[in-house]
Amino acid sequence: MPSAFFRPVCALLLSLPLLSACDSSPNTLAGDGASASTVAANQQLAQQLPLADQRDFEQANRGLIAKPESLEVRNDNGEVIWRLADYDFVQGDAPTSVNPSLWRQAKLNNIHGLFKVQDGIYQLRGFDLSNMTLIEGNSGWIVIDPLTAKETAKFAMDFAMQHLPQKPVSAVLFTHSHIDHFGGVLGLIDRAANNDIPVIAPHGFLEEATSENIIAGPAMTRRASYMYGRELVRNAQGHVGSGLGKGPAFGTFGIIEPNVLIDQTGHEMTIDGVPFIFQYTPESEAPAEMTFYLPQHKAFCGAELVSRNMHNLYTLRGAKVRDARKWSAYIDQARELFADADTYFASHHWPIWGQQQIQAFLSGQRDTYKYIHDQTVRHLNNGLTAGEIAERLQLPDSLAQNFSNRGYYGTLKHNSRAVYQGYMGWYDGNPAHLDPLPESETASRYVQLAGGSLALFRQAETAFQQGDYRWAAELLNHLVFADPDHHSGRQLLARSYRQLGFQSESGPWRDVYLSAAQELLQGVSDNAIDISKMKDVLMQSPVSNFFDSMSVRLKAEQADEFQSLVIHFTDLNESHYLWIENAVLHHRPVRASDNSELRLNVSHELFVDMLLGSAGLKQTLLSDELSVDGSVLELIRFFTLFEKPETNFNLVTP
Missing domain, CATH: 1.25.40.880 (Alkyl sulfatase, dimerisation domain)
Structure with missing residues (x-):
């Protein structure tokens, strides 16, 4: 992330006067700010887990070809958007200010570089939040999940080509619709390239990738800044990692429309000479997701259906609850379909080798999600509330002692609440909580x-x-x-x-708590995320998504007199009819019967710039890309009916 995001809050926090207490009080702080109670809690957890087990470290280091001398990535303005050296402090034994289990995961996620998974399969890890995988084809490289940002993807690929045969990109696969797995694609290929090479994704990918967060984007973005510790310093008193990886790169995001869609399990396809067998897994970790198997390599790519931690059934930034039953069933299906796999790799973390080890890993992941589902429903059917279930539920030792099932990203507590919410909603049945x-x-x-x-x-x-x-x-x-x-x-x-x-054992929980503490003392940062970096992604979004977004920004109390408007996108040859009725904005493609005295003719790109705030209506009225049929004043009044969301609203104060 840019260095401007980091604020020197540690010294301020540590300099706060202590409450009156004797030296033996649990309030007594260690040198890094951890209280005696926190030290004891972390030591107790350390005694319960096999922290000395080095097998994960051996796997995470296996196959290392090279690592860059300096893994620092800058954008076109020279701003740092990714610097792994910010996490150099994560080494040695866990400090008392970090949960020792989370510290272990952070150390594993610090292992970075270009790795050989097996002949013909390579991974770039630590160049962003997620992994980028390269599969060698007959004529070029098949790229799996090209990271979050254009800058990090280009940096990673350039580094790989210093150590691997220099071949062009012959295909791109997006395993699912989350931005850390597609956002960097324009750092590897030009958009026009998708007419020449396969760009493969699960069915529904483009719709999900471009629509996610548009309607509730401001609120989700604000909460994501807590979840990923965006404003926290990187040290033992601040952000140490997300559990899933380190943190996302806030660079330039892009997307390319797929020209091959996978919509069924068992779909076979040969890509640049390499046979693939796909598994279609929608509504699991992402609304649009797929995994695949390489039969010649006996290698299974688990995408993000499985990872080396417990994932989120509900994500703290805000999102729809994920279906734990479906998720578990997909893992079991993969376990059976690809039972011959002796290599596993995925969109995050490090690989596993050996059929027995892979089968055990998949069984553990399968049973973790099904256990959470089944036991939550068991208890809610016995009348327990979400909070009571979250407090009671514990994984059995057979799952809890396996680090791949630990709550480094999702947690048992908030995942059980997600299952409850999925079945029962927000109301717990107690009338005191009804209103x-x-x-x-x-x-x-x-x-x-x-x-x-x-x-x-x-x-x-x-x-x-x-x-x-x-x-x-x-x-x-x-x-x-x-x-x-x-x-x-x-x-x-x-x-x-x-x-x-x-x-906190969970990276996001730690970041949420520490971000809240920082804002209580310093106030809300004015360092908002630059949404213009999302322009390329938004340009690929159907314009109807923007009208949906406008609907939830309508100032209803001022909107009852406005009638209708036609917006014609001159470069798309597409027209939409918008009207306000009962203080509600409606929209649809124009019909022959739709009449309006007001018409805006605008290019798609200029319209997106207007919505991003980088171009104002008054300033663009003379643009060649915009013209108005009807009253300009009435058009301006229409756009004043929509409020600009408050992106830095309070969370820990009223």
């Missing part, structure tokens, strides 16, 4: 009930001293929502969040 008071109102009344701010603060202080950080955070959250300017309350809440972060 609760707003958070700030509830908080004010709890503070009053506690006897005032000072009394509640003292209760929270006692909880903190006892190492009961979850309860301290619960109390202090009420205090801060009732009185956002309560300085001591904000400080102690931040300190509680930090200890919870230091204990």
